[in-house]
Amino acid sequence: DQHLTQAEIDIMADLLAAPREPVP
């Protein structure tokens, strides 16, 4: 129905930290 929480956003940002598409 839902969005990523801040904890999940931080995890994805760390995963995609290579100079990667930006995480919203």
Place this chain on the structure above:
Amino acid sequence: MPTARRDLDSEARRTAWEDAVLTGAHERAVPPAEAARRVAAASAALGLRAELVDVGEGRDPTAWWCGLLAGTAEAGPVASGMGKGHPEQARVGAGFEAVEHYLTGPAAFDPAALTPVAPARVAAGPLRAESCAPLLARMPGSRMACLRYRAFGGGAALPVPLFLSAPWYTETGAAGLRDLAGDDCDYTHLMRYACNSGSAAGADAAEALLHALNEAIERDALSLLLVRAFLCRAGPALRLIDPATLPYGLARAHATAEDLTGSPVYLLDITSDVAVPTTLAYTAPAARRPHRRGSGTSLSPGHAAWRALTELVQTTLGETWSRPAVPPRADLAGLAAYPALRACGRFDLTGPLRAARPVPFPQAAGPPPPIRAQIRAVVATLAAQGRPAYRRTVRALPCGVTAVHVIVPGLERFMLVTDGNLVVPGPRGRAVVSVAEDPGRFLNARRVSRPIPSR
């Protein structure tokens, strides 16, 4: 890559033994006729009657649907399931899945079996390796409904939150059940990590446990493929099984899948470092159609491939099957704000397939061992990697039919993203990304893989 076609009608070299191994006789506790008797007895013991339909309309392999009715047919089934494989195998399998869904569903909810545990405490124990642990750690409630699991090797019981195996428990409509359990937690976001993966029903407990273990390993391998394909800079090194090397039974299933889907069917060996053979049967997405897939895990590479191909057949047949309780198709709309997750959800391997390495169909080292020996081998392999497996008997019926749930803390369930669920990988999936960025670490990581003894 176009797949080679063979004149399968003239290739009449299938033997009864080969077909029995391919279709998983080594993973069944009793012969098909006895399994059919037991699943019928299970339905009767639960006060339900089964409605069965051949969704494949005479195909072989095919898919069957089973609805369990408590009242009139007009009232609809209280649970349903689908089965796959040769017609008789699919019919019996549909019955077992329907019984599994009933026994693990809300109809069997028992608040007396629950133990309340603070979610922060859950997140500090063995389940800290789960992808939802960061949400659990921040959860303000103190009475999360948990069930007690036993390690396969013995030892202290592990409380595991009910929601992880019971998606229905998190829904708005289950608020009354949560009140009965005294559960004070908010599942608004945790529900994205809820699914019934790792549940299984079998003709006896051992059969159910083996299927549940293999399912957990299969979902993990698929999840790791998604991480490698769409979250790592370097693309995945796909191992594409050459269809010309398939034995007769698999070649026929492959041809059926291609005829049914109208697409090339790619058969990929996606076995992870857990080292239990795992196969993915895959068709790429098109402009107006999502990808299709089936996957299978078994100590027998042939049976893993059979499960993958027949799951693809079942999935495709299920697309046009509108009976109640068939899960809705994926909805990726919610992933749109997160492009990396949307790429995972769309699961388009078209690019990586161009660079895939063709490999011959992997031959088994020997005949599969008995069910209990297979369980011991799989559990030992997981334990050697520091991943103890935990089990819970959901219900054992007098006829022998048993439903179980198995959890291996840390094995990935990131594949939920392909349903459109907003989920992030857990520590294991995230480690794949960091290892892929550092080839030296990747080489070291591969050394944990070891072959499974065949006996």
